[in-house]
Amino acid sequence: MLSKWKNKFSSKEFQLKHDDPEIFVICQWQQKSSxxxxxxxxxxxxxxxxxxxxxxxxxxxxxxxxxxQLKWLIYLTNWGYTTCTFQALLAAFMLTGYILAHRKQHYASFKDGSFICYRIYWAFNTIATVLACVITIVYWSFIYNPEKNSLDVMNFLLHGMNSVMMLLDFWIVSHPTRIAHCIYPMMFVTVYAIFSVIYYLAGGTSREGTDYIYPILKWELPFRTLLVCAGVGIFIFILQTLFFLMYLLKKKVHKKLGRRKSIELNSGLQGCEGYVNEAVIAGDEV
Structure with missing residues (x-):
C-alpha cells in the first residue's frame, strides 16, 4: 500500500504525458469511444x-x-477565471477537431498532430479546477467583508460558480487526476505571489486604494504573508489529493454502473462501426 502511494510521486507522475490522448476528448459516462x-x-x-x-x-x-478597469488584471480571482475560460476553450476545440477528423477520415493525422495540445489542456484544467476551489474557500472564509464587498450576482459567479462549474466538469471528463500534478497550481500561485511582491514594491494599489491587493497578502508584513503563501501551497496539495480520491470514486461508480452494460454492448456490437470504450469503462490510472 505504501509503495503504491510512493509511486504517485515518481518522476513519471509529474509529467503531462498519457499513453492514450483520446481519453481527453471523451466523456467519462459515454459508452462508445466514437x-x-x-x-x-x-x-x-x-x-x-x-x-x-x-x-x-x-x-x-x-x-x-x-x-x-486596468486593475482587473491584478486580482487572483480574475487570473483563475481566465484559466477556467482558457481550458474550456481548449477542450472544446480539441473535441471539435476530433469529431471533424473522424468525419473526414483523417483521424490518424489528427491523433499524431493536434492531440499534442492535450498536455497544455491537462495542465490548465488541473490549475483551473484546484485554483477555483482555493479562490472560493479562501475568499468566503478570509476576504469577504459584507461592509466592503457587495453580495451581487457577479461576486457569486466569480467566487462561487467558478468552483461549481469546475467540479461539475471534473465529474464529466474522463482523463486521470494525479496527485503529483499539484505542482502546476503551486507554480501558478507562486507566479502570482511574485507578481504581487513586485506590484507592492512598485507602489501599486488595489481598486480601493490600499497598498495591498488582498488583506491576507500584505507584503509590509513579509513573514506573515509568507506563512499565508505556504499555507496556500499546503492547501493546494490537500485539495489535489482530495481530487485524486474523488477520481478513484468516480471510476468505481462508473464501473458499477457501466461494466455489465458495456459487456453486453461489446458482444452485440462486434463488427459494427462504433465500439464500446473499454478503457473508459474499466477506468484509467490508479
Missing part, C-alpha cells in the same frame, strides 16, 4: 458560459476609469 455530439454540445455550452461571464467581469465595473 465522438459524442452530446458531449460536444456540453463543451461548447461551457465555453459560452465562461466567455460570457468573463466578459461581464471585465466590462461591468463600478467606476469606468482606465485606472480602475
Amino acid at each position: 465522438p459524442s455530439i452530446w458531449y460536444l454540445i456540453y463543451r461548447w455550452l461551457v465555453v459560452i458560459y465562461f466567455i460570457t461571464t468573463w466578459l461581464l467581469s471585465v466590462l461591468l465595473v463600478k467606476t469606468k476609469t482606465d485606472d480602475y
Whole structure:
C-alpha cells in the first residue's frame, strides 16, 4: 500500500504525458469511444458560459476609469477565471477537431498532430479546477467583508460558480487526476505571489486604494504573508489529493454502473462501426 502511494510521486507522475490522448476528448459516462455530439454540445455550452461571464467581469465595473478597469488584471480571482475560460476553450476545440477528423477520415493525422495540445489542456484544467476551489474557500472564509464587498450576482459567479462549474466538469471528463500534478497550481500561485511582491514594491494599489491587493497578502508584513503563501501551497496539495480520491470514486461508480452494460454492448456490437470504450469503462490510472 505504501509503495503504491510512493509511486504517485515518481518522476513519471509529474509529467503531462498519457499513453492514450483520446481519453481527453471523451466523456467519462459515454459508452462508445466514437465522438459524442452530446458531449460536444456540453463543451461548447461551457465555453459560452465562461466567455460570457468573463466578459461581464471585465466590462461591468463600478467606476469606468482606465485606472480602475486596468486593475482587473491584478486580482487572483480574475487570473483563475481566465484559466477556467482558457481550458474550456481548449477542450472544446480539441473535441471539435476530433469529431471533424473522424468525419473526414483523417483521424490518424489528427491523433499524431493536434492531440499534442492535450498536455497544455491537462495542465490548465488541473490549475483551473484546484485554483477555483482555493479562490472560493479562501475568499468566503478570509476576504469577504459584507461592509466592503457587495453580495451581487457577479461576486457569486466569480467566487462561487467558478468552483461549481469546475467540479461539475471534473465529474464529466474522463482523463486521470494525479496527485503529483499539484505542482502546476503551486507554480501558478507562486507566479502570482511574485507578481504581487513586485506590484507592492512598485507602489501599486488595489481598486480601493490600499497598498495591498488582498488583506491576507500584505507584503509590509513579509513573514506573515509568507506563512499565508505556504499555507496556500499546503492547501493546494490537500485539495489535489482530495481530487485524486474523488477520481478513484468516480471510476468505481462508473464501473458499477457501466461494466455489465458495456459487456453486453461489446458482444452485440462486434463488427459494427462504433465500439464500446473499454478503457473508459474499466477506468484509467490508479
